[in-house]
Amino acid sequence: MEDKIIQPLIIKLSQLPHDLAVLPDHIITKLYEDIELLTSFVKSLPEYEQFNDKVIGKLNDQISKLNDILVIFEKYQSVSKEIEDKTNKLNLIHREFLDLETIQYKLLSSNFNQDYQKLKFQKLINKSHENSLKLVESINYNEFDSFLKSFKSSRKVYHLRMEKMNRWNEERITGFV
């Protein structure tokens, strides 16, 4: 507390110069009756000078602190600018993320969309049917039995795929593998 607050100056009797005691009374009386003389006397006292030094020291401390505050302001502004830049960068990242997110949705849709998969599966069924027809067109009567087996096998694949497609369209399946 004492370091932070300077107490008002009080000149105690014991602090007065001892030489005063040898002065005649009327001189001392004259000293305290003449306000200018008394003021000069007080200002020449070492206690007053010490008090002044203490106040000046305190004011210097204040100036030093104020300079420190100015430095903090400058540093704070710099940090504030950096934070602002970083906030802008965060906004950019967010925007870029939204773009990537959109692209990713599109890519996922094109790769793994159910309708797309059904369409692809349907193409596969059609291909099976075409295979059957091709077998018939390229029939070799010399190997009639093997033809019949191949045709039957091809039709079985076709019907199996058709059956799966039908179930898929009926939504009677639980999902992908």
Place this chain on the structure above:
Amino acid sequence: MELPTQLINWLYNVLQPQYLHKQIVYTHVLQFLQKYFSKGFRIRTRVYTSGKTGSSNLLINIYGKLPVADIPVEIWLPLNYPFNGNGQIDGEDGIPMIYVVPDNTQGLFLKPNNFVDSQGKFYHPYITDWHQNCRAGDLNSTKRFNLLVLIDTVSNAFQNDFPIYKSTGPTKPPKPSRVLNHPTGLSSELTGSSVGQRSPPASVLTADITGSRSSNGPPLPLKPFQGSTKQVTTNPRYQSPLPLPSIPSNNEASGYNRTAGPPFSPLQSPLHSRNSLSPYRLSNSGNLSQSPTQDTSSISRADQSPYPTSQSPPIYESVLPKVSIDNLMDQDGPQKSKSNTVILERLSQQINELLTDLPENFNMLEVVNTNSMKVEGLYNQLNHHYSQAIANKEYIDSHITYLTDQLTKVSELNSKLYSLSQINNDDENHIHFPEGKISLDELVIPDSVLTNQLYDISSEIKANKDLIGLISGNFSDKSELINDERFDVCVKAARNIGRDMFWLELIKNEISKKMSISS
């Protein structure tokens, strides 16, 4: 007198929160304590309950014994001290309140008189003057109305009219001052018939003198002195003591006393002269020229046993010689030193008043202290905010690093998906994933073995039907396979197909039954 620094700091802190005129209270109290601290006066805070409003406040209370007669007093400083008027708080004026507070346990009791009421509160024209003329804004009034003048006024008032009495009995009430109010009563005391009775000091001293003389003291003084003593006691307007016939320098000493010390009041002179006239003084000191210069301490010492009891004469006898011895010791040197000390004290007081008026000592100092605390607070606050800003920056940095990393991963995944998209378009039989691929036939699978078997049998049945249709010309738009050349082969194949279908249908029905579905 050098005051303890802790006391000064304590006073400064006590004044800050409540007192309106802190600067003036601070100055007055310090000036007072510089003079009276060494004489036993102390300062404290106590709760004072107003007699007017009943409200209580924590006030500064200065207490101690008056040097003149060891009278214990307490001085209360109101919150708006010293000004009366607009700054009134809780119905109390800013005038200090003085109370006489005798210690009853030591047999001292209050004796109301012209200056003290039954509660011990002190009244005086000076107080009235203070009440009427000490106004805020009139700075000169604080030089007229302050604690130093006040305590001098109290001391002078009590020199004339003692406000306490001493009782040897436990509960005896004080007897009225018969001497001052009833001069005829005094004459009976003076004759020595009332030894042991209590009465005010002024009269008691005289009675004691005569009483002790009649019992075991030195020879009685001459009759004219006795007559003059009566005259002094009964006539308060008596201005100076009668000169001793053998001491021509007495008047000079009186004159010196009047110039050096404070002016004597009418009753002080008789007391003074009474001491001078004492035969003890004549016999023991042998130097009566010193007796009129008796200072306040010697008066108080004489008044320490002013109450006539059965034991009082011996006490009085022991006091007077001490006074004489002191006077013998106090020659010119100490007197001059004392005068010098008074002037130096006055100088110190003037210096402190000047310091109080100096703006750099009080008002500006307060600004400096306040600004210093503000600057310190602002610095700490800004430093804290700056530290927080640095922490926030680092926090945002870590977020940016993390999010950038995640963004890179999303970009990589998108690249993979893009390449997969090309592959999936090209491959009709499979679906490709980042981790691998899967056949389209495996994309939809039955949820149980029986169902799978059912699908398989159904497909085989339909395939057989397609085969029969092809043989018989009912498949798509194809022509029939059966003809004369392949009739046997076709019939045989159809027969086998029919047989297979029989079994297949049979199995299918069994499975359907097991799965509880209609075929």
